[in-house]
Amino acid sequence: MRQLLTSIETPELGLVVLCGASGAGKSTFARRHFTDTEIVSSDQCRALVGDDETDQSVTGAAFELLHTIVDKRLELGRLTVIDATNVKAEDRKSLLEIARRTDVLATAIVFDLPLDLCLERNSSRPDRRTPEHAIRRQHASIRRGAKQLRKERFARVYTLGSAAELDSIEVVRTRLWNDRRDDAGPFDIIGDVHGCHVELLALLEQLGYDTTADPIVHPDGRRVVFLGDLVDRGPGVAEVLDVAMSMVDAGSALCILGNHENKLSRALAGRDVKVTHGLGESLEQLERRSPEFRERVTGFIDGLISHYVFDGGRLVVAHAGLPQRYHGRSSGRVRNIALYGDTDGETDEYGLPVRYQWAQDYRGTAAVVYGHTPVPDPEWVNNTICLDTGAVFGGELTAMRWPERQMVSVQAEREYYEPIRPLEAEVEPRLPRRLDISDVLGKRRIDTTLAGRVSIDADRSSAALEVMSRFAVDPRWLVHLPPTMAPVAASKRPDCLEHPDEAFAYFRKAGVSEVVCEEKHMGSRAVLVFASDAAAALARFGISNDDAGVIVTRTGRPFFSEPGLTGALLDRVRLAADAAGVWDRLGTDWLVVDAELLPWSAKSAELLRDVYAATGAAGAAVLDAGRRLVSDAMGRGIDLEALATRTTGRAEHLASYVDAYRRYCWDVDGVAGIEIAPFQLLAAEGEVLARRPHKWHLEQIDALIEQAPDVLRRTDRRFVDLSDGGSVQAANDWWYSLTQGGGEGMVVKPAASVAHAKGGLVLPGVKCRGRDYLRIIYGPEYLEPSNLERLRQRSLGRKTSLAQREFALGIEALDRFVANEHLHRVHECVFGVLALESEPVDPRL
Structure with a gap:
């Protein structure tokens, strides 16, 4: 006599095939022990394709759909339960083939209940009934084939022989041994x-x-x-x-x-x-x-x-x-x-x-x-x-x-x-790691450790691909792009648009107790990705160009077009790293460094010449002519004193504008005249260094600068305790001295580098620019009261969101690269940063 079952074990990942005649209780059993999404019913599939679950004419299409659903669920690692009669070996064979193809275990549960009970249950159904002859045929098939199930590659076969057994059985989910x-x-x-x-x-x-x-x-x-x-x-x-x-x-x-x-x-x-x-x-x-x-x-x-x-x-x-x-x-x-x-x-x-x-x-x-x-x-x-x-x-x-x-x-x-x-x-030579256009096209949802899931619209992905395919360096070097930086909120002070007060208020509200204020250099953002030598570059990046590294812009383009200039600069940085003992101290033979490259004209000479210088020259010509005309008219006795005062004021504004952008330009001759101002060591072998406090970064970089002061520029800084009024005032005074002396301003960052608040990720830094520098951004006369009031209404929400998302993606790219994940996983984040850059945001922010 067969021993009654008390429990059935099903793997958390696997295929469960219910086998039995109509009326045997399969659907009721399935609903009792499994969730609706785990059950794939042949009747439901008939309804989906033919609007009627009893329409046998659509059975072929219904089972085609059923097999597709089963295949996808098992491929994704989901437990799947088949609610169908499955009384014939050929019906079960197609399901077992899917289980074999997806490498999961298949469990059969046989409903071998008495025929009279199946017929009785069928006759009492209010919605649909199966013909009696069909149930008799199904019942006979399952009785004949039950013993063959174990030969059909089912890992487990359970047989339920009575209504009492069916009602009392317990289904236990088990994990696979692995x-x-x-x-x-x-x-x-x-x-x-x-x-x-x-x-x-x-x-x-x-x-x-x-x-x-x-x-x-x-x-x-x-x-x-x-x-x-x-x-x-x-x-x-x-x-x-x-x-x-x-x-x-x-x-x-x-x-x-x-x-x-x-x-x-x-x-x-x-x-x-x-x-x-x-x-x-x-x-x-x-x-x-x-x-x-x-x-x-x-x-x-x-x-x-x-x-x-x-x-x-x-x-x-x-x-x-x-x-x-x-x-x-x-x-x-x-x-x-x-x-x-x-x-x-x-x-x-x-x-x-x-x-x-x-x-x-x-x-x-x-x-x-x-x-x-x-x-x-x-x-x-x-x-x-x-x-x-x-x-x-x-x-x-x-x-x-x-x-x-x-x-x-x-x-x-x-x-x-x-x-x-x-x-x-x-040892096999390291092959180029394959990239596929489908890895970066279309709408993307990128999971990051710092900011959760970041969404990239399809049209932004296309814009990023356009830039990458035409201008970017070899993708094997491109492991990080830095985030954009949001400015501080508009100041309420009558004489300036930006002031440190708002930066300190932002971080204080976010729960940050200490910040570092770093001098903002008059240059262009650059990322240095380089190895200690060609062999190290080949081993870690799978590539070794003549420079064993690259210097790239915020959009992944080579910083210099002149041959040999990148290599000459990187060689000097390597020598400094050698002399400062950086390679041994960090246990690495490669580095990713965030920096500012000076002068601004080294990258943006065309912009300076065609936009800023052209504006200054045109304005000077117009105002000179205007002053002559006003002077001639006043000489004839016409009262134009107010116009003369306004014209003189505009000329002074213009002169300040020209002085502002000229500070960013100086002549360079090859390496001579070019300076690199590193401010953060982003990554090295085995660690994303960007998570270390800023004090550590600045100490390491100061040691580098001591070894190469002719090419590496120090970033001046002040650490500020936001609860100490004296510390805050000293930082304000320093900002005034920087900007009044012609400096661009400063960047205020959490001392801990990465910080979170209740509202989410805290900005990695906010820029606070000086009065004169902002003339370059907003025009010579932006400080006129009417213009300044209008600019105070600028919206920072989109820019702030962009900076947070790009920062999260940049750190995620480094996390994945340091963890030696496939290059497509790194590029997913790098492309994401570049894609976000095409969002419509006021470029002056």
């Missing part, structure tokens, strides 16, 4: 050990584990994650297994299956396997241990799975790596790829399989850590990294600390096994 998203570590992920017991103990000690304890544990509760291939080739296979098994049993380690464990397990089970690639060493060493130990090893390997997903989906570990579409999935294909990599049967000149270089095309957000194919050094490629550094071949045994992403290695005592292929031959 789903450990709620486990954030911290972990120490160790690459292929291959029997190197001495090296394993040395590495564990270096990682801080107590190797004298049994089992080995970490005093701070860290855990090891073994990437598989513990066995074969090395002299301490049994000892390594002993360490790993005891740590796993104690909860201080996790382990995934490697291809060598898989083969060893088959050999221990008496299967016919080729004793190659070090398997003989494992079998020989295990033969010297007790049968109980070998049995324990067999059970341990049998319990290992192909991969794990950790830390909210941010970390995936798989022995041979795993493309994004297989993360958290379960199928034979996923297992094979996780163990062996993606191969097509071809072999190289060493007789080893040629594996698809999946990491070069990886676009996932999860970091994938793997081993399997030995490399001389671990290197991040598109947010993936291989930790097999060939310890058994005389290389190193490597671990990575997570979430720190810090590498720790120990050198092998000797070469225990001669590699078939030299380690150097394993």
